[in-house]
Every structure is written in structure tokens, then in C-alpha cells.
Amino acid sequence: MTDYPDIEIYLAKAPLEALNAWLGERLDCAPLSAAGRRRWQTRGRHDGHCVPVLLVENAADGYASLWFDSAHTPWPRDCDCAGEAAARLGCEVRCSLGSWQPGDDPDRFWRVLPDGSEAVIEWPDPGQ
Numbered sequence: 465m466t467d468y469p470d471i472e473i474y475l476a477k478a479p480l481e482a483l484n485a486w487l488g489e490r491l492d493c494a495p496l497s498a499a500g501r502r503r504w505q506t507r508g509r510h511d512g513h514c515v516p517v518l519l520v521e522n523a524a525d526g527y528a529s530l531w532f533d534s535a536h537t538p539w540p541r542d543c544d545c546a547g548e549a550a551a552r553l554g555c556e557v558r559c560s561l562g563s564w565q566p567g568d569d570p571d572r573f574w575r576v577l578p579d580g581s582e583a584v585i586e587w588p589d590p591g592q
Contacts, residue, residue: 468542471542471545473542473546475527475553476527478521479555483496487517490538496519502522503518517531530549542560556578557575558574559573561573571587572586573585
């Protein structure tokens, strides 16, 4: 079981073919299938548990949201998933810094680039 009840990351690009290959390898998922306007879903398995997966295109500032609705994923935290996704999919990936608590800054996110560089960022960028 992971540290988080679910995992959510944001992809700068959602290369569907590469995404399906990665999800298939990690969670034994069937390819994502249309589930409404700009929404895709599938189900995978990890350690005998079902892992529902939802991709929402253009969910935030042009980024796609990839949500694993399960505590039973291969990644203990969102940032672990983000790092693997950035490397495998060759795109920028963002995620929350951790579990949010009242008083936390909701605009601080973790950014991972395909080359492995990581940084805390403000999102949306206050300069925009």
C-alpha cells in the first residue's frame, strides 16, 4: 500500500501511444478509451488490486491530469510517479508537493523535466 490514497500528476503533453505503453507495463492496463469529452479511462492492476485510471485533457493551464484512483499503485507518492512519467513519456510533469493541509500554499507544485531536473514552482505562475 502507498502513502497516499490516490496519485495525480499533470502532463505537459499526453502522448497517448507512449502513455498507453507505460500504463500497460506498470499496471497491466488496457489502452485508454474515450469516456466523454476530453476524458479517457482504463483500469489496471497492482499487487492484486484494481487501479482505476482517468486522463483528463487540458485539465489545468494546458496540462492533462492523470489520476490513479487507488492507494494501491507502484508509487508511494505523487512525486515518485511524476519522476517516472517524465522520464518515460519525455514531457514535463507536475504534481502537488504532498498531502495538502489547511494553511499550505495551494499554488506550490513539484515540476520534473524529462532530463530528471526537479524544482518547486508556483503554478499558475504569478507572472502570467
